[in-house]
Amino acid sequence: MDVLRIRGGVPLSGVVSASGSKNAALPMMASCLLAEGPTILERVPNLVDVQTLGQLLTDLGCAVRTSQDGTLSIEVVEESSSEAEYELVRKMRASVCVLGPLLAKRGFARVSLPGGCQIGHRPIDLHLQGLSALGADIEIRNGSVVASAQKLRGARVTMSGPFGSSVTGTCNVMSAATLAHGKTSIEGAAQEPEVVALAEFLNAMGAKIEGAGTETIEIEGVEGLRGTEFTIIPDRIEAATLLIAGAITRGSLAVDDLCVSHLEAVLEVLSDIGVAVEATSSSSVRVDATGNSFRPLRVSAVPYPGVPTDVQAQLMAFLSTIRGQSSIRDQVFPDRFIHCAELNRMGASIQQFGNRAVIRGVDRLQGTHVMASDLRASAALVLAGLVAQGETVVRRIYHLDRGYEVLESKLRCVGADIERMDAADCMKPVQTEMRHSA
Template identity: 55%
Template sequence: MDMLVIRGGQPLRGTVRTSGAKNAALPIMAACLLTDGPVRLSEVPKLADVDSLSQLLRLLGVDVEATGPQELSLRVIDRQHFTAPYDLVRKMRASICVLGPLVARRGRAKVSLPGGCNIGHRPIDLHLRGLEALGAQIRVEGGYVEASARRLRGATISLAGPCGSTVTGTANIMAAAVLASGVTTITSAALEPEIVDLAEFLNGLGAQITGQGTPEIRIEGVAALSGGKYSVIPDRIEAATLMIAAIATRGEVTITNIQPTHLESVIHLLREAGADIEIEQSGEETRVVAAGRRMLRPIEFSATPYPGVPTDLQAQLTALLTAAAGDSTVTDAVFPNRFMHVSELCRMGARIEHRGDGVVIRGRNRLSGASVMASDLRASAALAVAALAAEGQSVIRRVYHLDRGYERLDLKLQSLGGQVERILDSPDSIPGSDPTAFLKAA
């Protein structure tokens, strides 16, 4: 198991390219179960979650082959298998995205209830309700969801939940409805760019989907999907994390392979806090330059579904605001309990208080290096941001969380001048440490 050793206080400077979006690549890969021909995907990030889903798809009869640094070839070679076991599904929540395609194309699915980051209760009842509306027989037993249908049929389905729509639920139901008979209308659909990307991918293979990116998606069922080629959109969460890291270190970073329209709420929020964000266009290439040239102003925000500030950036923004010139207030309307990173930030000197369903961040803090532990994917990124801005050396453990969603973030930060080192998690491997120091002190 690895850990990161980060020596803070060095402004990040330079140019960095974001990878393809994990949250788009995973449901697109799962949707390949629907196809009758080979699919070639580009801009697929090399991540632990992509590897896990590749293993699961191979178990389900899909030949998955890496044909380049960020390219995958997927081809269904065996349609007899329909079980997604616990040992694979527990590693990430996006594994549930195979449920809809399996029922739609093979008539049967047995999928373990999903795992993933520990960020609060995330039921899949909307997924199941949607599949039942399409005509599937559903049973939950022994930790597995079992679903079956001769052929799904179109229906009108609402995916409204207590905290907004469901992104993976929208992906699951939309993919399943592609091969259903008749017309399916999804209301209260998720608006996220990753849902639009999945719809564009499916349409390129012969699906008939309209309304993606709006609350109402219409799917006219087709008999079959062909193979094809597709390029995954840039990862907006990685891009914004790099922007935040640049601002936190008082540096200046140019980010390429980015779609600023996917980050309008985040860019607005960062500008409100006093960061300098410039969008540059050169021919077909778009770049975003993020810089921190002054002390940030305190702000108040809530993480909400797209087009709001993403919950996947709440932790990183919380870390950034520890240095603001005053008190900031943060709530999370998507996952109200997603504040496990707070205790670790406080170990680094942050002053953050839980208040109601959010936190108050006491500003004007100068963070200091400390040993901390990541609790989930985005918390690990927040700790990296804090460590880069802190004085002294920090050690971040459980960075396997980071590897689930960021393609070698440590190397990208190094390329920008960050003093980041990935080493084996062992007490005697920390630079400058003496594992016998406590014995000598005694």
């Protein structure tokens, strides 16, 4: 099993590029089940989650071909199987995105209840309620969702939940509704850029969708969809992570191939903290944290266009290094604070109170062995390791590989002392400077 070993204290400098969006690519891949003929997706990140969904689509009768330049070809070649088995679905929550397309195109779907990151309770009730509203018969049987419908019909669907709109639920219902008879109105729809990108992708396939990016999405059902070519949008979460990496190391770093308009809330937070932020174009941002004086901050993670919950852990790592008292409240996933304990092991001072964490900044973090609990927590621990004194070893980085494309290589190219290695080679204690009192 691989780990990342990081020797902290090196300010990052230079230019690094963001990859294509994982959270946009996955629902698009699932929606290829709806189409006749091949679909070509460009700028697809090479991630474990993408590979897992590719294998699932293969099991569901698709021919899936990848190339080294990030191009992915998907074509349905047979439709005899409509069952998404546990061994693949358990690895990735986004696997549930095949439920709507299978139901709409093949009239039946059996999908194991999804797995994924351990970031708290994330039911798929809104998915099931939405598909039921479209006329599907749904039951939970032996740990799987079993859904059937001779022909879906348009309906009014609500995607608002107790912690905001469901992004994957909106994607699932929107995809299914493209082949439903009549008009569907999704109210309380998620407004994230990944939802907008999926709508644009489906429209390129022949769907009739309006209103994506607003609270209400209107879909007029069509008889069929055709394969198309489409380019994946930049990964705003990876871009934010890289920008925070530049800031936490007190470096000067530019991130290219992003979309500035997707990052406005994150850029505002960094600016409020005291980081010099400059959007040099619509696709490039430079952060300069050299010699800056930083301020503690109160942050709330909320649905788009607010600060993403997927950036909460990374911001917490940064705020841990800023003197004064900061706080982060997560209003999307209230239990997403497992990383607090690992950051505290590195010398941070963080206390959790329900869905809120209070951070008292320290002068320096200390390198040690830490263990990732989920995808974004692993990124936060890497960021903390970049600034910590001594060596940090981040374990269970298979979480990181689910959502970041060669992150260590990108960081190394801008000055980070970081390497991937076998866990057996890191069994000896991490060497750090220790102060002993008499």
